Amino acid sequence: MKKNIFIFLMLIILSVNASALIMAPFLKSLVEVEGVQNQVTTLGESVANSTLRAFLKTGALDSAREKPEEFYKKVVDQAEETGSLDEVQEILETKVKEGKATPAILFTLSMVYERKGMKREAYKALEKAEKEAKKHPQIAFNLTLVYGRKERLKSEIDKAESEAFALTHGSIEVKSDPAGAEVYIDGKKRGETPVTVEGVAEGKHQISIKKSDYKEEILEAEVHGQETTRISRELALLPGELEITSEPAGSTVVMNGEEVGVTPLKLEELKPGKYELVLKKNNYEDKIINLEIKPGKTVSVEKDLIPHPGSVLVVNFLSGSILYIDDNRVYPEYLTNGNAVVIKDIKPGNHKIKIKKENYITVEKNIFIEPEERIEVEGKLEEESAYKQSSFGNALCLDGNGDYGKIAYSSKLNLRNEITIEAWIYVKSFSDKPGDGEGTWGYRNPQPVISQCHNGSSAGNYTFGLTSNKIFFVFETIDSRFEGKYNFEPGKWYHIAVVHKYKHGSDTRFYIDGKELRGKWMDDTGTPISGNELPLENSKNPYFVGSFDPGRLKVFFNGYIDELRVWRMVKSKSEIMSSMKNEISPESKGLVLYYRFNTEGKRKVKDLANKKILYLKGDSVIK
Structure with a gap:
């Protein structure tokens, strides 16, 4: 009976022309008949594979309604028993490719796949x-x-994959000192130390350990399944650099007690940390520098070395003088001999030394100081003329070549009893050539200050002047003269004065810068005379400033004349000294002639005492 039913079933399946509409209900009735499923299950090996293939193509899988999962399973079991799983898979996959895959076919295909692992x-x-x-x-x-089966399969797949993954993957544990370094495996950041990276595939991997200020550690690590590869590294700080320059260059560089080169110098691959540098050079002070080299950084050092100082020895130093170096006052050390001082600790190089003292001419000199050397400077000062100490303004300027001033005759200047003449004078130069006055007076190149010519003579009532080594006062004629020896220097101001009382020649005196200078009365042969003679006659000739008699003798003053004063009295030494540095009142007692020469550019100069006009001749000018 069972055999007949199966044969009948096979005949139907083999009927390739049977329509799906006829086969579906028929197969449905078959699977619902009690024992049909058992019939399918117990099909022996005698059943041809082509028969099963034809069965699957009928759509019978889609017709199962009761216990379909068992039906699908029976079909797969039968295929497995008959060794037809591959063919069943192929049939079902073909339907999928053709777009004819129903949920039942896909479900059965899933069972086939699962049966095959x-x-x-x-x-x-x-x-x-x-x-x-x-x-x-x-x-x-x-x-x-589907749902229950999917959940189970997913769990099994995950478990299998996890087990398989575990078999082929290991882990890498990375530690570093210091910690906190970034860890890269095959270029991908995986954390910071200390870190254990799981699930690393078997094989060789590139490990990179990075931390700011430290050298990067790069290594290759091999991983084995289910094992942990351990890596531990002590990180090295990045080296630093040091650049050193000095002025002057060529200084020896000592680092932490060891000589490392000369400036300019660049040191590389320096271990980070603190260092002590010493820059050394002959004749210069050692320069000590404390610094810190930081990882990966360049430290630049620029230093000017201080040369060992020198000193200055100032000899003939006048007590009370003030010293300046480069316009800065310095306080010297006095030596035991008392007239020399030392200025110490002067920076080598060019300097200006200045020595000052009130009422003395300031001395300025350029000096060059060598390290640890001492130079000597002359400290002698010359006393400044009183004129420079005064507050006078301009002066009468005469060029020595036809310049002079002329004053008309005045009876007030025809002094018969007492006389004082004073003036400030500045001679530009004393010529060595004999002057025109040599044949008359015997003086070489005299510098006349004020004069009145006499009738028939170049000398009048009085003449006051000087040469390079004498000062003279000529009275009446050349036969009567009073002269004193004094060395006048060109280019220097002097205050000169003469006082005389007629018939008292022994009281005649010269004063130079307020200091008394004694002289002698003599005639033109040098024979001493008393100097008591009075003029034999009155002269009514004009007076000249800066000349004797320009019409007869071409002898002229070469330089400056200022504060020219003539008195009808004998002034004492103290009176002369008290007024020589200051302008005086035109109303002063006994003053008969007074020229200040303050008005610049004027050609006519008014006498402040008696309003006598001085007419400037030649290129004479007040300036």
């Missing part, structure tokens, strides 16, 4: 079955079959 493919087939069932709700298919 292809769980991932089985899971994917279930996903497609679920998708098709939802896409075509008109197809009767129990989705609960």
Whole structure:
């Protein structure tokens, strides 16, 4: 009976022309008949594979309604028993490719895959079955079959993959000192030390350990499945650099007690930390520098070395003088001999030394100081003329070549009893050539200050002047003269004065810068005379400033004359000294002639005492 039914079933299956509409209900009735499933299950090896293939192509899988999962399983079991799983897989996959895969076919294909150990493919087939069932709700298919099976397969797949992953992957543990370094495996950051990176595939990997200010550690590590590869590294700080320059260059550089070169110098690959540098050079002070080299940084040092100082020895130093170096006052050290001082600790190089003292001419000199050397400077000062100490303004300027001033005769200047003449004079130069006055007076190149010529003579009532080594006062004629010896220097101001009382020649005196200078009365042969003679006659000739008699003798003053004063009285030494540095009142007692020469550029100069006009001749000028 069973055999007949199976034969009948096979005949139907082999009927390739049977329509799906006829076969579906028929097969449905077959699977619902008690024992049909058992019939399918117990099919022996005598059943041809082509028969099973034809069965699957009929759509019988889609017709199962009761216990479909068992039916699908029986089909797969039969295929496995008959060694036809591959063919069943091929048939079902073909339907999938042709777009004819129903949820039942996909579900059965999933079971085939699972039976063959292809769980991932089985899971994917279930996903497609679920998708098709939802896409075509008109197809009767129990989705609960999919859900439970999917969940189980997913769990099994995950477990299998995890077990497989564990077999082929290990871990890498990385530690560093200091900690906190970034860890890269094959170029991908995986954390900071200390760190253990799981799931690293078997094989060789490049490990990079990075931390700011430290050298990067790069190494290769080999990983074995289910094992931990351990790496520990002590990180080295990045080296620093040091650049050193000095002025002057060529200084020896000593680092932490060891000589390392001369400036300019660049040191590389220096271990970070604190260092002591000493710059050394002959004749210069050592320069000590404390610095810190930081990882990966360049430290630049620029230093000017201080040369060992020198000193100045000032000899003939006048007590009370003030010393300046480069306009800065310095306080010297006095030596035991009392007239020399030393200025110490002067920076080598060019300097200006200045020595000052009130009422003395300031001395300025340029000096060059060598390290640890002492130079000598002359400190002698010359006393400054009183004129420079005064507050006078301009003066009468005469060029010695036809310049002079002329004053008309005045009886007030025809002094018969007492006389004082004083003036400030500045001679530009004393010529060595004999002057025109040599044949008359015997003086070489005299410098006349004020004079009145006498009738028939170049000398009048009085003449006051000087040469380079004498000062003279000529009275009446050349036969009567009073002269004193004094060395006048060109280019220097002097205050000169003469006082005389007629008939008292022994009281005649010269004063130079307020200091008394004694002289002698003599005639033109040098024979001493008393100097008591009075003029034999009165002369009414004009007076000349800066000349004797320009019409007869071409002898002229070469330089400056200022504060010219003539008195009708004998002035004492104290009176002369008290007034020589200051302008005086034109109303002063006994003053008969007074020229200040303050008005610049004037050609007519008024006498402040008696309003006598001085007419300037030649290129004479007040300036």
